[in-house]
Structure formats: structure tokens, C-alpha cells
Amino acid sequence: MPESNSFWSWLLSLFQRRTPTTVVTPAPVPTPTPATPAPPVPPILSVPPVTLPEREVVTEELREAPALPPAPPTLRPQGGTAPTSLPTEGLNLGFRRIWNNHPTVETGETFPCRDAAGTPNFGNQCAILMGTCLLRSNLLQGYDKPTCWYRGHVGHTLRAREVADWMRRHPERFGRVEVRSNVTWGAFKGRTGFICFQNFWGENNQGDHIDLWDGTGILMREKIPNWEGPALADGALDYFERSEEVWFWPIH
Numbered sequence: 001m002p003e004s005n006s007f008w009s010w011l012l013s014l015f016q017r018r019t020p021t022t023v024v025t026p027a028p029v030p031t032p033t034p035a036t037p038a039p040p041v042p043p044i045l046s047v048p049p050v051t052l053p054e055r056e057v058v059t060e061e062l063r064e065a066p067a068l069p070p071a072p073p074t075l076r077p078q079g080g081t082a083p084t085s086l087p088t089e090g091l092n093l094g095f096r097r098i099w100n101n102h103p104t105v106e107t108g109e110t111f112p113c114r115d116a117a118g119t120p121n122f123g124n125q126c127a128i129l130m131g132t133c134l135l136r137s138n139l140l141q142g143y144d145k146p147t148c149w150y151r152g153h154v155g156h157t158l159r160a161r162e163v164a165d166w167m168r169r170h171p172e173r174f175g176r177v178e179v180r181s182n183v184t185w186g187a188f189k190g191r192t193g194f195i196c197f198q199n200f201w202g203e204n205n206q207g208d209h210i211d212l213w214d215g216t217g218i219l220m221r222e223k224i225p226n227w228e229g230p231a232l233a234d235g236a237l238d239y240f241e242r243s244e245e246v247w248f249w250p251i252h
Contacts, residue, residue: 083216087191090250091175095192099219101136102212103129104234113148113156121150129234130210131157139173160210164196164247178248185237189230191215193251199244211235
């Protein structure tokens with residue numbers, strides 16, 4: 001028996017040597033998909049405080065401004081059917097929302113910068129109206145020009161030209177500006193966007209005005225149902241032909 005047991009042990013060892021070893025191939029490690037980089041956020045720049053001499057200049061400049069703008073004139077019907085849809089030209093920034101964020105459109109306010117007694121701090125506030133609109137629309141980040149120095153007055157940009165120049169430097173946010181001369185409002189009919197009128201009022205016609213343009217009249221009719229024709233949020237249609245230049249940013 002011992003010899004027999006040894007024989008079987010020897011035979012079993014031969015079979016064990018011939019049994020193939022199963023090789024387990026490790027599963028491939030998935031390559032991580034690179035994350036889409038977030039768009040750069042404009043830095044919030046530190047703006048130097050407005051000095052006392054600068055305050056006096058700005059206050060005098062805006063105090064002497066005429067009572068601008070007058071109520072936009074009602075247009076005569078131009079014939080044909082009024083537009084029923086807004087354009088899709090330019091950047092999609094949500095123009096209806098921006099339009100409704102303008103203080104004059106929202107509440108009829110034309111002097112949002114007032115003192116404790118309710119007296120307007122400046123005689124002309126179109127730039128402040130636009131700054132307030134941009135702030136409400138989350139489009140004023142990184143503004144690097146002087147703003148109103150009164151406590152708690154956020155977004156009160158002071159000069160139309162400074163706001164327009166800043167917007168022009170940021171085409172990634174507002175799109176590219178169109179600069180035109182010797183035009184009437186008819187050249188912008190059917191379009192919507194930001195608009196700035198250069199050099200058309202005040203001493204030596206050096207005054208500017210910045211506004212929103214509804215060249216369809218659709219948004220104005222939502223506020224004033226019997227409104228006819230295009231409209232500015234806070235201006236008159238003769239600004240076009242009176243201006244040395246018209247800067248326009250088409251958006252929808």
C-alpha cells in the first residue's frame with residue numbers, strides 16, 4: 001500500500017503541473033474627462049474714491065444739464081402690421097429682462113439718485129439709470145469708472161460717455177458696437193439693444209445720453225398698450241438725428 005500511495009501521489013502531481021493558471025487581466029482604468037473650464041469672471045477692480053474737486057466738477061456738470069429727456073413723442077402709424085416678435089440679433093442677454101430692469105420702465109423713475117428729502121442729487125441721471133439697469137441685470141461687474149459718492153447708492157455710474165466707453169471695451173459681454181453718423185431712428189427700426197447718443201445737447205453740444213432701444217415697440221406696448229412705434233426707455237426719437245455719433249449694441 002505505501003508503494004501504491006506513492007504512485008498515486010506521483011500521478012496526481014503530474015496532473016497538477018499541467019493545470020493552466022488562469023491569468024486575470026485588470027480592467028482598464030477609465031481616463032477622466034477634462035472638465036470644461038469656467039468662463040473667466042471679470043475682476044472687481046478697486047475704484048479710487050471721487051475727490052472733492054472731482055465731486056464739484058461732476059455736480060456742476062450734471063446740475064447745469066437741461067431737463068433731459070422730454071417725454072418721447074407719440075408716433076403716427078407708419079402703415080402695415082406692427083411687429084409681433086422681438087429680433088434675435090446680437091448677443092442673447094435677455095433684452096426683455098434688461099428693459100424691465102430700467103428704472104424708468106419699471107416705475108417711471110427718472111431721478112433714482114436723491115437725497116434724504118427726495119431731491120435729485122443731479123440734474124441729469126441717464127448714466128445713473130443705465131448703471132442701475134446694468135447692476136440689476138448682473139452686467140456691471142468690474143466697472144472701473146467713478147460712481148456716485150452718496151452712501152448706499154450702488155450702481156450709480158455718473159457719465160454716459162464713461163459707461164459707453166467701458167461697454168465698448170467689453171465686447172465679450174455686450175457684443176461689438178456699431179458706430180453710425182447722420183442717421184434717424186428709422187435706421188434702427190425693428191432692432192433692440194443698448195444705445196448711446198454722442199454730442200447733441202448742452203454747451204457746445206458736448207452732452208451725451210445712454211439708453212435702451214426697443215425698435216419694435218413691443219416692450220413699450222406691454223407697459224403702454226396704446227403705444228405706437230419704436231421707443232427709447234428714457235429718451236426722444238429726435239436724439240438720433242441730432243447726435244454727432246450713435247453707438248449701438250444689438251442684443252436680444
